[in-house]
Amino acid sequence: MEISSDSEEERSVTPTKKRKLHYEQKYSHLWEKDQKFSGWVKKSNKGDYYFYCESFKCDLKCGEGKRVLKKHAESIKHKSIVKAAVRQPTLTSMLPKSSSKSFTDKIKSGEIKMACFLAKHNLPFSLADDLEDLIESVVPESKLASKFTFGRTKAHAIVTNVTGKVAENQLIKILQQNKFSLIVDKSTDRSSTKHLALIDFDVEDSFLFLMPVVDGIATSLHNACKTFFEEKNIPYKDNMVRFAADGTNSMFGHHPLSTLFQKDILNLFLIKCVCHYFHLCASYACKKLP
Structure with missing residues (x-):
């Protein structure tokens, strides 16, 4: 009897092995970014411990996480469904691309033309909203106008960043390759910021650039013009043949801008602004009127 009691005590003393707890993997959105699973896996509406296979159109348990997804992706049935889906063209891919592209191009072209119309006739950009409504009311059946x-x-952005940039680049190419004349004028806006306007003139005048300057003295204006020409790769010392400006002190006075340009270009022809002379002549003529 004593022996049996001892054996029972030994059995009670020996420790029992603990069972390993099994944790189920929750769905991770990082799986959607993985190249092996992207395109067919997404979160299931069934719960956090399920994933949805778009190929099978069913919900499956996440289980051990990526291992389950890899096993599912390597199954023969899954591979066959994915291959069939790749071969099957979508409705959008069967549509002719040229027609849809040309339609969007027509929309862009129409909006650019409207913006150019406002700029050409010096109309305020605030008319853009009314102009769009006007066109839609004139041609209500037009799909293009409704889009x-x-x-x-948008009108301001088109004129500033699209048509303005294109025109500037075209003019710069002309100045890089051809002889040109330059009209310079200085002005001050309401915020007391001084601006220097550059205009290329020959047979036809073309507005080139408007730049803010620190002050209105000749050296600052000359440095601003020189910097602009160098940044745009315009060989002004070779291509610039005439210079015109008004009769202010900074342009044609004491140590003026015209003299500084003459130092750079020996054969530069100087012209005081003809428009200014016409204005003076007209104002004096008006004084003599009865």
Whole structure:
């Protein structure tokens, strides 16, 4: 009896092995970014411990996480469904691309033309909203007119960043390759910021650039012009043949801008602004009128 009691005590003393707890993997959105699973895996509506296979159109348990997804992706049935889906063209891919592209191009072209119309006739950009409504009311059956999204902000952006940049680049190419004349004028806006306007003139005048300057003295204006020409790779010392400006002190007075340009270009022909002379002549003529 004593022996049996001892054996029972030994059995009670020996420790029992603990069972390993099994944790199920929750769905991770990082799986969607993995190249092996992207395109067919997404979160299931069934719960956090399920994933949805778009190929099978069913919900499956996440289980051990990526191992389950890899096993599912390597299954023969899954591979065959994915291959069939790749071969099957979508409705959008069967549509002719040229027609849709040309339609969007027509919309862009129409909006650019409206913006150019406002700029050409010196009209305020605030008319852009009314102009769009006017076109839609004139041709209500037009699908193109109904797709216009033209407002004052877009009109300003088109003129500044699209047509303005294109025109500037075209003019710069002309100045890089041909002889040109330059009209310079200085002005001050309401915020007391001084601006220097550069105009290329020959047979036809073309507005070149408007730049803010620190002050209106000749050396600052000359440095601003020189910096602009160098940044745009315009060989002004070779291609610039005439210089015109008004009769202010900084242009044609004491140590003026015209003299500084003459030092750079020996054979530069100087012209005081003809428009200014015409204005003086007209004003004096008006004084003699009865």
